[in-house]
Amino acid sequence: MKWSLKHQTQLHASAQRRHFDTHQCYVVELLGSPGCGKTSLIRASIPLMGPCGVVNGEMSSFHDHTDFDPNCKWTMHIDTSNRCHLEARDLHAIPDENLDRVPFVFVENVGNLVCPTSCPIGAHLRVLVLSVAEGADKLAKYPVAVLAADVLLISKTDLLPFVSFDLEQARRDAQRLNPLISVLQVNDQDQNLLRPWVDHIQVRANAYHLSRGLCPWH
Amino acid sequence: MHELGVAQQIVAEVARQAPDQKISEVGVEVGVLSGVVVHALQYGFGVAKLGTLLEEATLTVATGLRQAECANCKTEFQSDQAWSCCPQCQSDRVKFRGGDDVRLLFIEVVE
Ligand SMILES: Nc1nc2c(ncn2[C@@H]2O[C@H](COP(=O)(O)OP(=O)(O)OP(=O)(O)O)[C@@H](O)[C@H]2O)c(=O)[nH]1
Ligand SMILES: [Mg+2]
Numbered sequence: 001m002k003w004s005l006k007h008q009t010q011l012h013a014s015a016q017r018r019h020f021d022t023h024q025c026y027v028v029e030l031l032g033s034p035g036c037g038k039t040s041l042i043r044a045s046i047p048l049m050g051p052c053g054v055v056n057g058e059m060s061s062f063h064d065h066t067d068f069d070p071n072c073k074w075t076m077h078i079d080t081s082n083r084c085h086l087e088a089r090d091l092h093a094i095p096d097e098n099l100d101r102v103p104f105v106f107v108e109n110v111g112n113l114v115c116p117t118s119c120p121i122g123a124h125l126r127v128l129v130l131s132v133a134e135g136a137d138k139l140a141k142y143p144v145a146v147l148a149a150d151v152l153l154i155s156k157t158d159l160l161p162f163v164s165f166d167l168e169q170a171r172r173d174a175q176r177l178n179p180l181i182s183v184l185q186v187n188d189q190d191q192n193l194l195r196p197w198v199d200h201i202q203v204r205a206n207a208y209h210l211s212r213g214l215c216p217w218h
Numbered sequence: 219m220h221e222l223g224v225a226q227q228i229v230a231e232v233a234r235q236a237p238d239q240k241i242s243e244v245g246v247e248v249g250v251l252s253g254v255v256v257h258a259l260q261y262g263f264g265v266a267k268l269g270t271l272l273e274e275a276t277l278t279v280a281t282g283l284r285q286a287e288c289a290n291c292k293t294e295f296q297s298d299q300a301w302s303c304c305p306q307c308q309s310d311r312v313k314f315r316g317g318d319d320v321r322l323l324f325i326e327v328v329e
Binding site: 003114177 | 227228231235252253254300301310312313314318319320322
């Protein structure tokens with residue numbers, strides 16, 4: 001008997017992860033509801049990073065496929081043709097030579113707080129983006145998303161004066177569900193918040209590359 | 219709505235485990251945090267089984283609960299909640315796990 005959905009999706013994700021590893025690419029996946037700020041965050045983060053690539057998964061448009069900072073060496077748009085999430089096999093479409101050109105890739109999943117969470121794509125780090133406009137209760141309402149994430153990024157913090165978002169409640173709810181989750185805050189204008197976020201992923205990416213005897217971004 | 223895909227995977231797995239056999243019933247456990255909606259899965263199963271040896275099969279669904287253990291009073295309990303305080307001592311130091319998968323439990327073959 002012994003068939004399980006999680007095991008099955010994990011098999012595909014692991015295969016894709018090994019593919020990234022072969023090309024020595026550290027992959028960060030961003031997930032969150034439509035409009036939570038994923039594309040804006042990628043755009044604001046890239047100038048603070050080294051060379052990287054960007055993959056945008058979208059259901060049926062090209063909106064997110066825009067020009068980024070020159071640090072971004074390539075972008076790729078994946079049309080899921082109305083599927084509500086990316087699947088590991090969608091990422092086979094990234095050309096190998098693109099993976100070889102950069103040590104780091106952002107993957108923006110389809111804007112959806114439910115479906116992408118149960119479908120890992122082989123990323124090394126999964127980041128859940130929640131904007132303060134959505135309300136802190138969304139973490140308790142969508143626990144699957146919190147369980148799937150390594151990092152909770154609370155975005156659009158410049159809007160805090162205008163909405164009632166309880167940062168402490170958000171942190172507490174997230175860590176009760178997932179004690180290992182890291183909680184950070186950002187907004188796409190504030191360098192003082194973007195820097196620690198970029199440091200956070202760069203430290204992890206560096207550790208990844210160093211453990212493979214590589215020196216990225218030098 | 220990814221339940222159709224899940225149903226297709228279940229049908230494919232049953233066909234793999236019981237090749238060339240007519241199936242009367244398939245049992246699965248759907249976790250409360252699996253993200254799978256049971257009635258959508260039933261619907262998807264009804265579509266996915268058409269034209270296969272599972273065509274006559276029913277899908278029996280059990281609920282997969284979460285396992286919890288209170289770090290304060292050590293009470294162990296099951297829950298359909300993602301998280302809650304300990305029902306015994308009200309502590310919020312409770313560790314939850316599981317209930318986030320869909321598992322194949324049994325396959326019933328037509329005699
Ligand atoms: N005030 C404020 N607005 C922001 C911030 N980040 C993004 N926005 C705005 O929020 C809206 C949605 O941002 P996007 O970056 O497109 O969000 P997304 O998550 O990529 O959206 P989808 O790809 O459609 O799911 C845009 O109007 C942005 O300008 C922020 O930090 N502060
Ligand atoms: Mg976007």
